[in-house]
Amino acid sequence: xxxxxxxxxxxxxxxxxxxxxxxxxxxxxxxxxxxxxxxxxxxxxxxxxxxxxxxxxxxxxxxxxxxxxxxxxxxxxxxxxxxxxxxxxxxxxxxxxxxxxxxxxxxxxxxxxxxxxxxxxxxxxxxxxxxxxxxxxxxxxxxxxxxxxxxxxxxxxxxxxxxxxxxxxxxxxxxxxxxxxxxxxxxxxxxxxxxxxxxxxxxxxxxxxxxxxxxxxxxxxxxxxxxxxxxxxxxxxxxxxxxxxxxxxxxxxxxxxxxxxxxxxxxxxxxxxxxxxxxxxxxxxxxxxxxxxxxxxxxxxxxxxxxxxxxxxxxxxxxxxxxxxxxxxxxxxxxxxxxxxxxxxxxxxxxxxxxxxxxxxxxxxxxxxxxxxxxxxxxxxxxxxxxxxxxxxxxxxxxxxxxxxxxxxxxxxxxxxxxxxxxxxxxxxxxxxxxxxxxxxxxxxxxxxxxxxxxxxx
Numbered sequence: 001x002x003x004x005x006x007x008x009x010x011x012x013x014x015x016x017x018x019x020x021x022x023x024x025x026x027x028x029x030x031x032x033x034x035x036x037x038x039x040x041x042x043x044x045x046x047x048x049x050x051x052x053x054x055x056x057x058x059x060x061x062x063x064x065x066x067x068x069x070x071x072x073x074x075x076x077x078x079x080x081x082x083x084x085x086x087x088x089x090x091x092x093x094x095x096x097x098x099x100x101x102x103x104x105x106x107x108x109x110x111x112x113x114x115x116x117x118x119x120x121x122x123x124x125x126x127x128x129x130x131x132x133x134x135x136x137x138x139x140x141x142x143x144x145x146x147x148x149x150x151x152x153x154x155x156x157x158x159x160x161x162x163x164x165x166x167x168x169x170x171x172x173x174x175x176x177x178x179x180x181x182x183x184x185x186x187x188x189x190x191x192x193x194x195x196x197x198x199x200x201x202x203x204x205x206x207x208x209x210x211x212x213x214x215x216x217x218x219x220x221x222x223x224x225x226x227x228x229x230x231x232x233x234x235x236x237x238x239x240x241x242x243x244x245x246x247x248x249x250x251x252x253x254x255x256x257x258x259x260x261x262x263x264x265x266x267x268x269x270x271x272x273x274x275x276x277x278x279x280x281x282x283x284x285x286x287x288x289x290x291x292x293x294x295x296x297x298x299x300x301x302x303x304x305x306x307x308x309x310x311x312x313x314x315x316x317x318x319x320x321x322x323x324x325x326x327x328x329x330x331x332x333x334x335x336x337x338x339x340x341x342x343x344x345x346x347x348x349x350x351x352x353x354x355x356x357x358x359x360x361x362x363x364x365x366x367x368x369x370x371x372x373x374x375x376x377x378x379x380x381x382x383x384x385x386x387x388x389x390x391x392x393x394x395x396x397x398x399x400x401x402x403x404x405x406x407x408x409x410x411x412x413x414x415x416x417x418x419x420x421x422x423x424x425x426x427x428x429x430x431x432x433x434x435x436x437x438x439x440x441x442x443x444x445x446x447x448x449x450x451x452x453x454x455x456x457x458x
Contacts, residue, residue, distance in 0.1 A: 010036055011358040013351060014157060014167035016138045016180055018042035019049060020115075021323035021340035022173035023122035027067055028348025030127020036352060038130040039167065041157070043137035043174075047123050053244045053251035054115045055334040062441035063345050069125060076117040078243045088230070089390075090287075091422070092239060093400070098287040099412050102426045104433050112251065114244045135161070138179045141170055143187070143317060152358050155318065169351065169361050170319045173344070176205045176306055178325035184316050197312075205306035208330060209262035210387060212305060213254040213279045215297035219247060226292045239283065239290050240331065253331060254294055256282050257391045266304045274302040305330055307384060310377050315369040318361050322347060326373070329380035332387035333436065339376040345442040346372050346449055353450070355457045367452045375439060382432045389425045397425050 013029060015022045018040050026038050056077060064070040092098040126132065137160040144153035154166035172180025182203045189199040222229055231241040231250050240253040279294045286294075307328050314326040323340030350356060350364040385394055392400030403415020410419070 011168035011361060012037045012039065013169045013171065014039045014041065014155075014165065015171045015173055016041045016157075017173035017175055017178075017323075017325070018047045018123075018132065019173060019175060019323065019340070020054075020118065020122065020337050021344045022171075023047070023119070023126065023344075024063070024067075024341050025171060025173060025322065025344035025348045026130045027069075027122065027125050027127065028345050029352045030129050031067060032349060032352035033354075034127060034129050036129060038127070039133060039165065040126070040130055041133045041136040041138060041159075041165075043135070043160075045134050047119060047132070047134075049115050049119045053112050053242060053253075054118060054337050055242070056111045056113060057335075057338055058437075059338050059439070059441040060341055062443045063341050066345070066443045067125070069121065072121050073113070073118070076113045076121070076246070077111045078113065078245075078247050087242070090230070092287045092290045093285055094287055094402075095285050096287075098290075099414070101422055102430070104430060112242045112244050114249075117245070136163075137161075138174060140179060140183045141319070143319075168318065168358055169365075171347065172319070172321045172325045173323055173340075174325055176308060176324045176328040178321065180319065181308075181311075181321055181325050184319055184321070185311075188313075188316055199312075202309055202311050205308050205328060206263055207261060207266040208257075208305045208307055208384065208387075209259050209264075210255055210257045210305040210330060210391075212303045212331070213252070213256075213274055213282070213294075213297065213300045214303060215252045215254075215279075215300040216244075216249045217252060217293065217296040217298075219243060219250050222250060222293065222296060225296075226289070229292055230289050231293050239286070239293070241293060250293070252293055252297055252300075254279055254283055254297075254300075255387075255391065257388075257393055259388075259393050266306070268304070270304045270306065272302050274300045276300060278302075307380065310381065311373075313369065314373050315365045318365065320347065320365045320368060327376045327380045329383040330387045331383070332390060333379060333383040333432075335379050335383060335436065339379055342442040342445075343368075343372050343376065346445065349446055350449065350453065353453055355453055360457060363456055364453060367449060367456075371445065371449050371452070379436060382436070386429055386432065389429060394425075397428075398422060 013036055015025055022040060026040055029036050029038055064073050088103050089101045090098045091101050139158050139160050142156040154168060155170050157165045172178050174180055185199045185202045188194055219232060223232055242251055244251045276297050279297050279300050283290055283294045311326055314321040322343035327339060329336050347368045350368050356364045388394035389397055392398060398421025403409060403417050409415050
């Protein structure tokens with residue numbers, strides 16, 4: 001049984017995955033060309049999201065303003081991003097007490113929000129031109145055997161329930177286990193000239209060796225039991241904590257790492273239930289404020305962090321990948337959702353542009369890849385490396401060994417070796433933040449992107 005596709009004077013777009021990226025893409029297309037029919041396929045029976053907290057940066061703010069969403073988003077922000085002083089990054093793995101390592105002063109934000117609240121706002125703003133199809137898990141897609149640079153034949157989508165649909169343009173916003181990415185690279189691996197490239201290595205995500213325990217704790221209870229706890233006041237990255245839900249809850253992400261498991265096949269479920277005792281034991285060597293936080297994690301979950309290997313491309317014919325499907329990253333830069341949002345905005349503007357027809361869709365997707373993919377891929381690399389620095393596991397940098405009592409220690413108990421090692425890592429991390437902070441937002445980048453499209457077709 002085929003799912004019908006609405007007629008269109010331009011072309012139809014199918015989006016697989018109703019996460020943040022998929023929703024922003026549908027909203028952007030709907031705003032700039034309401035005549036384009038959009039089919040949004042979601043594997044679950046409703047639109048929902050994994051994870052809890054999400055942080056808003058300047059780039060996110062600009063997209064939300066452009067799409068007319070920011071007034072609603074202001075209502076769910078934990079605090080004013082114009083006044084946020086940036087997260088305090090602490091060395092917390094010292095039982096008797098850690099110390100502030102560095103603070104990154106950002107031009108804007110970050111301000112956390114509850115991820116499900118964000119999804120609810122986006123869902124309310126889906127355009128009338130968008131049809132949501134729940135319980136539609138894509139298995140694969142099939143292009144015409146005659147597919148070439150001039151082909152406009154439809155793409156067939158195949159779902160787990162045995163149904164099929166067709167579309168003109170397919171966008172994979174289906175996350176780290178993307179079926180669109182899998183099909184894309186399996187098909188590309190047999191293209192003429194690609195036989196020696198081992199493109200199938202990009203089909204599956206790889207385990208980072210990092211595991212994160214996630215939980216929400218009551219800010220009221222933490223304040224009652226530990227009124228001066230640093231997690232009540234600001235974002236911290238000794239273990240990652242920050243307030244969400246207008247400050248009523250504290251989002252906790254407590255990370256452990258085993259570098260010997262990096263790149264191995266993870267045995268077990270990527271997301272599973274954990275116990276409070278398991279988390280408490282893992283962080284017994286941390287400072288008192290951190291131990292107080294993890295003791296309040298009543299129903300933690302355990303996430304095995306996977307990433308996508310740096311892909312050689314994210315567009316093939318009239319199929320493109322966005323967000324985690326093409327550059328899934330660790331949470332250390334708080335930038336995974338930001339990059340997905342920027343992907344979606346630029347791609348949506350290109351598809352909705354008056355110059356983009358079905359016969360030109362392939363060229364529009366290539367411009368998206370050229371202007372968005374390299375930067376997003378570099379942010380993913382920054383995030384992974386920074387996470388290893390935070391856990392003292394990045395090759396060539398300080399390994400976390402503390403100076404002994406006989407060394408020249410300052411009044412905080414920090415010796416020269418530790419001080420120099422931490423300073424070197426801080427300088428490198430702050431350089432990376434400069435790159436990310438100074439990057440243009442997607443609305444700012446759009447003028448450059450549009451000029452590329454106009455140069456091709458005006």
